[in-house]
Amino acid sequence: MSEEDREKAFLERARTLLDKSEEDLDANILSRLRQARTRALQGEERREPRSWHWFPFPAAAGMATALVAILVAVFYLTRPPVLEPHKSIGDLEILASSDQLDLYEDLDFYDWLAEEKEHNG
């Protein structure tokens, strides 16, 4: 089998497994996806991100943020970067990016439309 054929077979196998995993999603997930879709179509306000539910009071959240900031500063000052060195270069592109989707999404869309017109026309 040629190298190209081996790669093709590998990709086919990966696709088959991913397709199967999509088909096999459990009823609970499917139901929650359906609910999310319905809420999106009705334009309901999105619930707060789960990660902040455990902060009942703004003051507690502020104190916790300050504490975390201090601990993170200590962490960065006292320890060299650790782990996943093979990922760091690829991650850098994402971590360094300061794009804010909410601010720029519409601009992105018009950029994209312009590119499409240029590409097709």
Next chain:
Amino acid sequence: MGRMQQNRLAMDRFLASVERRAFRMAQIATGSREEALDIVQDAMFGLVKRYSEKSEKEWKPLFFRILQSRIRDWYRRNRVRRRWRIWLDSGHKPDGKEGEDPLATLADPNAHNPAEESILADATAALDSALRTLTLRQQQAFLLRAWEGMSLRETAVAMKCSEGSVKSHYSRAVHALRNLLEEYWV
């Protein structure tokens, strides 16, 4: 039927057609069902809120663009949390050992398992684990190109990067995944 109602039905059909795949992409990226559901829900809101008046053929690239942006946002937020957790965890391990090797879940090629479903589940778990060892950009490029079947150009739009970057990320992803998995599959 009014135009608005037709548009709503079309959007409902579209979202139903992509929601499972979107969930799996987010789940692979985050390793969490709950986070993945939040991300998919956000992406649905983003599409409906901003682009439901656009033509239907524009929905797919826009939806995946929003989804990938949400995944990147999640990744940036969690990068700090993850480093913090690793630091705390390493405090409990004098030898500084890292957590469980994600490839530890790879199926044993010599294992005897007569149930086809179980073999498939093992193979899928191995693929998920291998995908999680990639950088997020490589993972996105692989899933959008190899699974979703997007063109180079569509993938670049979804990932907000150049076509050259997509090529490079995709090629590295395929190489890494084949190294990790091929001997178990062939």
